[in-house]
Amino acid sequence: MSKKKIAIYFFAVLPIVMVALFYQKLPDLVPMQWGSEGVSRYGGKWQLLFIAGINILIGIFMPIMAKIDPRKDNYAKFYSVYENIILLIEVFLAVIMAITISECLYPGKISVARVVSGGVGLLFVFLGNIMPKIKSNFFTGIKTPWALSSEAVWNKTQRLGGKLFFFGGFFMVVGAVFAPIAMMPFVVGILVTAIVILPIIMSYIWYQEEIRLLNK
Structure with a gap:
């Protein structure tokens, strides 16, 4: 083992x-x-x-x-x-x-908001590093319909997701250290929204581009 x-x-x-x-x-x-x-x-x-x-x-x-x-x-x-x-x-x-x-x-011994936000950030950094290595499947990675329909789109989507996870996680860690606690839910919310939405949009765009090239 x-x-x-x-x-x-x-x-x-x-x-x-x-x-x-x-x-x-x-x-x-x-x-x-x-x-x-x-x-x-x-x-x-x-x-x-x-x-x-x-x-x-x-x-x-x-x-x-x-x-x-x-x-x-x-x-x-x-x-x-x-x-x-x-x-x-x-x-x-x-x-x-x-x-x-x-x-x-x-x-009260731990600032839970800061520690958890920093922990989520570190998790995202590590996931961002390995996400581009994930191959097409139905359970892991960024699984949009367009990424699942094309290996090329899948690879582009995971690479973009990896970068977003890495840099989003980095800024979460920075925010956990320096941002006022009251702002941290907004910081995390904005970063997570960007990490989720951007790959969905781009995978759709890349898929449409691929379809247009195939139809020429």
Whole structure:
């Protein structure tokens, strides 16, 4: 078994292990959502067990999805990258769980808005670096109808998405360090909107250009 697979299994169970270890010490109501001014929603601590289970589901179902994808043969061309994506998501969610538990036991010790925004930014930076390596499939990457219909458009869309994720993530990290906390939801919102919308628009334009060239 490779070290990467061991890491995937480790981080798949880590959040639920953390919750189990601290469960008796946690208050009955725990923070579930934060805004720029602090905790905006609480929930029962039992809900953390279900949230922690998301990592287990990711560790189980993402490898399965690669096997049932109609374009499963393409995964052989980027499966190491696919495993990196699984691992990055698991690590990110494990960090979020650690922050939640920390805030339950030692409230106010962490600026959650800054740490989470910075964490999302770093996740985007890493994803931006590997996104251009993703080959055409139905589960991973920027999957517009036009990208799925053309390998050339797919490759252009993933390259653009990679750049947007990388630089968007970079500016999220900078914003997490320097921007006023009240502005951070707007900064993140604007960047995420650009990251989502621009590849959709450009993949449509590239596909139409390809169709026009084929029809000449």
